[in-house]
Amino acid sequence: MVTRRRFLQGMAAISVLGSTVSSLPSFAAAGKKTALAEGVSRHVDVFVGTGGHGHTFPGPTMPFGMMQLGPDTNNWQWDASSGYHQGDGSIMGFSHTHLSGTGASDMLDVLVVPAMGPVLLQPGDRDYDGVNYTSRYDGVHAGNGPRPKGYKTGVKGYRSHYTGEQARPGYYRVQLTDSHVLAELTATERAGIHRYTFQQSGDAHLLVDFAHGFHDDPKTPTKITDAELKLVGNDTLVGSRVVHQWANGRHIYFALKVSRPFKSGVLYNNDAALAAGSTEAKGINLKAALHYDKLDDAPLLVKVGISGVDIEGALRNLSTEIPAWDFDGVQSAAEAAWEKELSRIRVQSSDDNVMRTFYSALYHTMLAPTLFSDVDGRYRGMDMKVHQLPKGQHNYSTYSLWDTYRAEHPLFTLYQSERVPDLVNGLVRMAQESPAGPPVWPLQGIETVCMIGYHSAVVVAEAQAKGFTGIDYAAAWPVFRKRAMEDDYFGLPEYRKRGYIPSDVEGEAVSKTLEYAYDDWVMSHYADKLGHAEDAAALKARSQNYRNVFDKATTFVRPRGSDGKWLEPFNPRAIGHSSKWRDFTESNAWQATFLNQHDVYAYMKLFGSEAAFEAKLDELFNTDSQLPADAPPDIAGMVGQFAFGNEPAHHVPYLYAYSGSHHKTQARVRMLLETMYRAEPDGLPGNEDCGQMSAWYVMSSLGLYAVDPVSTHYVFGSPLLDHAEVQLAGGKKLVVQTTGNGKGRPYIQSVTWNGKPWTKSWITHAELTQGGTLAFVMGDKPNTSFGSSPADRPPSFGKAATEQA
Numbered sequence: 014m015v016t017r018r019r020f021l022q023g024m025a026a027i028s029v030l031g032s033t034v035s036s037l038p039s040f041a042a043a044g045k046k047t048a049l050a051e052g053v054s055r056h057v058d059v060f061v062g063t064g065g066h067g068h069t070f071p072g073p074t075m076p077f078g079m080m081q082l083g084p085d086t087n088n089w090q091w092d093a094s095s096g097y098h099q100g101d102g103s104i105m106g107f108s109h110t111h112l113s114g115t116g117a118s119d120m121l122d123v124l125v126v127p128a129m130g131p132v133l134l135q136p137g138d139r140d141y142d143g144v145n146y147t148s149r150y151d152g153v154h155a156g157n158g159p160r161p162k163g164y165k166t167g168v169k170g171y172r173s174h175y176t177g178e179q180a181r182p183g184y185y186r187v188q189l190t191d192s193h194v195l196a197e198l199t200a201t202e203r204a205g206i207h208r209y210t211f212q213q214s215g216d217a218h219l220l221v222d223f224a225h226g227f228h229d230d231p232k233t234p235t236k237i238t239d240a241e242l243k244l245v246g247n248d249t250l251v252g253s254r255v256v257h258q259w260a261n262g263r264h265i266y267f268a269l270k271v272s273r274p275f276k277s278g279v280l281y282n283n284d285a286a287l288a289a290g291s292t293e294a295k296g297i298n299l300k301a302a303l304h305y306d307k308l309d310d311a312p313l314l315v316k317v318g319i320s321g322v323d324i325e326g327a328l329r330n331l332s333t334e335i336p337a338w339d340f341d342g343v344q345s346a347a348e349a350a351w352e353k354e355l356s357r358i359r360v361q362s363s364d365d366n367v368m369r370t371f372y373s374a375l376y377h378t379m380l381a382p383t384l385f386s387d388v389d390g391r392y393r394g395m396d397m398k399v400h401q402l403p404k405g406q407h408n409y410s411t412y413s414l415w416d417t418y419r420a421e422h423p424l425f426t427l428y429q430s431e432r433v434p435d436l437v438n439g440l441v442r443m444a445q446e447s448p449a450g451p452p453v454w455p456l457q458g459i460e461t462v463c464m465i466g467y468h469s470a471v472v473v474a475e476a477q478a479k480g481f482t483g484i485d486y487a488a489a490w491p492v493f494r495k496r497a498m499e500d501d502y503f504g505l506p507e508y509r510k511r512g513y514i515p516s517d518v519e520g521e522a523v524s525k526t527l528e529y530a531y532d533d534w535v536m537s538h539y540a541d542k543l544g545h546a547e548d549a550a551a552l553k554a555r556s557q558n559y560r561n562v563f564d565k566a567t568t569f570v571r572p573r574g575s576d577g578k579w580l581e582p583f584n585p586r587a588i589g590h591s592s593k594w595r596d597f598t599e600s601n602a603w604q605a606t607f608l609n610q611h612d613v614y615a616y617m618k619l620f621g622s623e624a625a626f627e628a629k630l631d632e633l634f635n636t637d638s639q640l641p642a643d644a645p646p647d648i649a650g651m652v653g654q655f656a657f658g659n660e661p662a663h664h665v666p667y668l669y670a671y672s673g674s675h676h677k678t679q680a681r682v683r684m685l686l687e688t689m690y691r692a693e694p695d696g697l698p699g700n701e702d703c704g705q706m707s708a709w710y711v712m713s714s715l716g717l718y719a720v721d722p723v724s725t726h727y728v729f730g731s732p733l734l735d736h737a738e739v740q741l742a743g744g745k746k747l748v749v750q751t752t753g754n755g756k757g758r759p760y761i762q763s764v765t766w767n768g769k770p771w772t773k774s775w776i777t778h779a780e781l782t783q784g785g786t787l788a789f790v791m792g793d794k795p796n797t798s799f800g801s802s803p804a805d806r807p808p809s810f811g812k813a814a815t816e817q818a
Contacts, residue, residue, distance in 0.1 A: 057355070057372045065694065067700065077381075079202060081109070081380070086101035088105070095114065125269075134281060151188040208313075219313075220300060244280065253324055266320045272313060275304055277304045280299070281302070360734045360736065382411050395443050400446070416702040428741075438483075474723045478538055490543055521595050526559070534611040567583070599645050631677075633654055638653060652684075657685055658699025670807055683731040727777075760794060761789055
């Protein structure tokens with residue numbers, strides 16, 4: 014099994030003092046400001062998560078766009094998972110595909126490098142050695158040294174850390190100080206446009222490094238086969254390649270056009286120039302240089318279209334979406350698209366940091382999944398065949414499902430409801446087309462088989478449970494049923510046979526047992542809705558297999574052997590009981606003990622009582638945070654042994670609602686909202702993971718969280734905002750408002766729904782989507798009676814708390 018997290022240690026923070034920005038001619042001014050600068054987009058800081066271990070990228074894209082254009086500062090090591098890290102000291106160039114916040118990486122396709130002087134074919138290192146094509150830039154500041162002249166922050170409509178690097182949704186610019194080039198970027202859904210202002214006279218060129226991409230270590234290049242470059246006339250370069258990195262065997266095609274004919278084009282294979290006049294190159298290490306006598310008299314524009322189907326598709330995407338050489342027009346359209354999507358949730362807070370953090374988070378929820386079909390509806394499926402979509406439908410990729418089923422997809426069902434059928438039908442098609450079965454972590458037509466469980470089932474079943482139409486639920490059922498009932502898949506035969514996976518025969522067995530149990534619960538809903546009553550009953554019963562890895566003597570889940578005995582030695586902080594492999598996935602027994610999302614009341618009884626469960630939950634947060642030396646870096650954002658920086662913990666603060674101590678949920682959630690997130694480059698507690706980390710903030714700021722998404726219930730937390738309006742389907746609106754809110758006032762005193770008293774600590778999706786006003790009165794002291802009655806606690810395992818025997 015491919016592990017998502019590349020535990021590549023030793024990331025060095027490089028401290029660089031950038032040069033001040035050169036005086037620019039008038040045509041090189043930053044992208045034009047419009048009335049959108051006064052919209053909600055002005056609160057977005059696209060640099061949030063680009064430092065620390067957030068693994069985000071700051072380049073321009075469209076909401077859910079295929080084209081994710083941006084700067085690359087490094088293309089190996091864990092903290093280069095998006096290709097960009099604020100601690101790096103130079104920019105390699107600008108590539109067209111990036112991942113947002115993942116813990117493993119790929120992509121960084123079609124690197125374009127604007128340069129002057131002789132062609133340099135090697136990137137060099139991110140520390141800038143001065144003899145390769147990497148350039149320092151005015152925009153990075155690592156460490157606490159003096160800021161260069163011209164440093165400023167808070168430019169209205171931009172979020173910049175230096176005057177030379179500025180960005181907002183749909184637009185990015187940077188001053189390349191060694192190349193003496195101002196680079197500006199913007200994008201459509203499937204294409205991007207660059208504007209390069211060369212600030213010195215003399216020979217200039219564009220280098221296209223088609224060997225560039227993410228790779229695992231500095232000595233091993235990106236694994237590529239079947240690469241081809243072709244010069245077409247004196248203004249076009251096209252190419253294709255197959256990449257064998259994380260997504261092993263993904264296809265990428267591109268078409269690049271320049272606004273001014275190049276004097277000559279030179280192709281390189283293994284860094285050797287082909288004969289003069291050569292127009293085609295094939296191999297695995299291909300590059301091209303497009304030469305100009307001078308470019309300092311006017312900007313050079315570069316348009317690039319991409320496709321997963323073929324070169325013709327890339328050309329068609331480019332000509333359809335960017336037919337003219339209108340950088341400002343494309344930029345304005347991208348900014349308008351972002352303003353429209355971000356305005357679906359309009360919020361108010363007296364705290365500017367809250368506004369910036371909220372809208373930066375909302376922005377990040379729309380960077381994945383990504384569009385993966387051409388303008389003509391063709392897409393490359395998981396079977397590697399080219400398929401045709403009906404008119405009006407779209408195919409998507411980049412589903413970090415182990416993460417995003419928890420909050421991002423529930424959030425989509427509220428504010429992106431018209432997009433849900435496309436997103437879910439994409440998963441249905443993948444299940445039908447993929448030789449690997451139900452999607453687990455699909456990336457550009459390839460199943461990465463990354464992470465555990467098969468949580469695409471959650472996203473499909475949640476949409477089904479919430480009544481979304483236009484989705485062929487029945488089409489995918491045989492594939493999902495086969496996974497649950499028949500497949501030989503990472504311990505499932507042992508799970509079906511014994512009711513748990515022995516940790517002496519399978520790695521990460523405890524976590525796999527628990528997550529398969531949740532998938533069984535989800536699948537029971539799926540089966541029931543389709544009328545498969547026998548399967549539904551069997552899967553529901555099997556979803557209680559979490560019991561089989563719970564040790565009542567220690568009140569921890571723990572590794573168990575094939576002989577049925579608990580394996581020794583056992584340390585709840587340990588990642589595994591031996592050095593052979595881990596027993597838990599990116600967690601230890603402390604964290605895995607609270608993975609149960611769906612059968613909380615029965616689970617409490619295993620601890621001895623409701624009070625004992627709550628005491629154990631308290632202990633999770635209050636014990637010391639020490640971790641063993643072999644703990645993966647994903648176990649982050651520690652509060653006691655609670656690891657908020659990794660997604661399996663995201664529902665845990667909400668579990669107090671089930672024990673009747675909802676005020677503890679309120680206190681914990683508010684503490685996490687206020688301490689784990691900041692509108693800064695290192696302002697995320699862990700990997701962004703394709704929007705999940707940010708979706709938790711968005712949902713929790715609204716006072717809502719889906720502990721068990723397929724149940725269709727939202728548990729209240731501690732709403733952070735003064736006022737919020739969420740656009741719902743059918744023109745309806747959900748209003749969340751608070752009074753008496755503020756610092757030190759996290760506690761719910763009372764709630765009303767559409768003006769009527771509401772005593773429950775939860776509400777249903779069906780109620781919210783009818784529209785209305787959810788009003789919270791907040792205070793500085795807990796109202797311990799709110800949500801404490803069994804009648805007011807959230808349902809679990811399909812039953813109200815009062816029905817639990």
